[in-house]
Amino acid sequence: MRIASLFVAALLIAGIGAALLMLFTQAGGADIAGLLRSVYLRRVLEFTLLQAGLSTAISIALGVPVARAFAAESTFPGRRLLLGLMSLPIVLPSLVAVFGIVAIYGQNGVLASLLRGLGVAARPDIYGLGGVVLAHVFFNLPLAVRLLLPGWQSIPLETWRLAAQLGMPGWARFRLIEAPMLRRYLPQAAAAIFLLCVGSFAIVLALGGGPGAATFEVAVFEAIRFEFDPPRAALLALCGLALNLACLTLAQQAVGEAALGTGWRGGGQVWPVGWSRGRLQNGLFLLTAALFVLAPVVATVTDGIAGLIQARLNWPALARAAGISLALAVPAAFAALVLALPLVLAEAAARARNPRRAGWLRVISALPIAVSPMALGLGWFLILRLVVEGLPRAILGVILLNTLMAVPFVAAILRPAVERAHHRHERLCRALGIAGWRRWRLIDWPVLRPGIGMAAALAAAMALGDLVGIGLFGDARLRNLTLLLYDQLGAYRMEGAAATALLLLLLVFVTYQGIERMVGGRAAA
């Protein structure tokens, strides 16, 4: 596993480095001094830090109680469905999400008409920092829940039982059991969310209210599209990368070393509370989060149903686009899995003996979302055109880009399960001399299967919403559902676009559930 992980790590670094290097070899005058002096860039940096910091803080502050509630209420009916539905924003194409958010919180949204109905003069005004943060929390609260939930599930049942037997009060339970766990899980989740907010682009522009609200990605886009100055784009991408690396390193430093439990089963099947106030609280958190996250999703669905009724849809074209979306997303998801798994396995193995190496592996697995997707994509376009052309290049390029972008998420989802499995079985396997394929088949795979299923499902769902790759490697024969949606919007077909958005949502949901069950088996989620 060590060799495989080093290979993958080298591959990821080379994949990113080669892309940026390729940009530097192109013609263009990257005026480094001028760029760094630019007042506008400083403003972009300030705004980026502000919006990403706020978005991360709020997502995490809300994510902790919601994840805790999900962990505690492990048996209520519809839990799995709710968890699945609440994951939808993670994979929603940004434009669909913007329309969904606006339908609820916009000037003419549900909230505004509610206020009007109540006779309140105030109208919501989301455009500006508020809107950007709102949208980012909408996207990232579910991600925070997804990334933190395994933390609670990693606490063995015996620990809770012991706490109950000792009559530990709530705050002591939190301080002694949950806080150390959070120190392990929070920094990673926060870093991932921060990185996503730093890289956010269309949402920041759509809801930002003006050019004062921008991110590095806008500058990268401008450098590539209008200035056609790839070295400048690469330089800007490096600025963003430096910021993101600083954030990842900070998170790395902040990770505490909580003792991993050795209990048989985590997840608090019998959460030892029995306090009604706690249950009420949990219910309240779940309800609020579900309302916040699902309202825009429901708006998208109702718009979509109206669109399905009104618009004349070309079903063969839709089916074809859906097929292409799937055909591009599924291989990318499994490729990301193949890349991320060795990294995470090696990280778990190195954790005890060589924490530094484990830390490096963790940072490397997050690298692809630390780099501007536009710069990465263009770099790879330049590389691939040296070797392949036409449709194969487009297919390869899109899959490659989506694979790279999915690796960090796959790794983040796999990590807790892998660490737990390693912790539980490592000594036993050594003692019994079970290794290699036999160990994988007999010991690791059955335990890791649910996590692998979830990771592959998430990666596929994210790749289904891809637009960067398909836009960059464009081939008229390769039109996925997201592109179809944008084409409809670009051709005034708002109803048709709403219907397509609904179909995309359904495709994402079905794919997610399908892969999670197919790969993850019955025990998934």
Add this chain to the structure above:
Amino acid sequence: MISRRWALLAAVIATSAAAPASADKPTLTIYTYSSFVSEWGPGPALQPLFEAQCGCSINWVSLEDGAALLSRLKLEGVQTEADIVLGLDTNLTAETAATGLIAPHEADLSALTLPIAWDDANFVPYDYGYFAVVYDSQILPNPPQSLAELTAPGDGPKIILMDPRTSTPGLGLLLWVKQVAGDGAAEAWTNLAKKTLTVTKGWSEAYGLFLKGEAPMVLSYTTSPAYHVMMESTDRYKAAEFAEGNYLQVEVAARLKTSDQPELAKLFLAFLTSRAAQEKLPTTNWMYPVIDLGDALPQAFRDLKVPAKALLMPSDQVAANRSAWIEEWLNSAGQ
């Protein structure tokens, strides 16, 4: 069971990506923007017409927008596979010609009825439109009458704009304001920023937000209302008439020096301005045709008010000043 599922998946992948292989016919590769070849765009309507005429097949390569076309050409240089590039606009022609990749069109353009004289030897115009402030007449019965009024100090109804760094209409407005306000452009932008709801990445987001009722005005085209009249039978959305005139956008095509199908490429450029092709453009691209179609121009287009004056800056002036003007916009609107 599992293997059957995988087989199914493999089948889906194989069939969806399979491309129709063409026989021995020559191929004309055309780079264009995505919406041109979408189901609703001109591409599917023009393709059979031209293929019947040329005995060739068209290979469309679709990119995001006009600016993406230029950057792709710069990227590929002489190695480009493109025979034709279609979908640049007049703001990009000088820069495109400067790549040295474009060959003279050699087409007869005497039938053109553009609002401006056309003497470019490289680029063939195929449709045009005017940027305009489109408003919802049910919410805003009295829209601004001029760009000066829109950019005057004080409060006013909100407008949704596009970023000139990422969108063609966004750049259009930047040039429009510059041409009308000149040295007062910075002040105009500061004033307009107070009436701006938001500045989106592209036209689609902005227009979508507008139709959702987020703001009563949006930056679009004078021809946008024709879509709503023809396809939705409503005259609710109208284009404001501005006293100073409207900024013009002319969409053009050109052939490449490196093309191995120069004759086919010339044939296609001539076809673009032919009556058969031009008749397809108004209701697919929602822009004006470049020749006089007479009664064949849909009524909804004939009912549109033609702007008082067509404004357009020379392409080389745009190329030379764009960065500085964008900087000016950032500093005055970005506070």
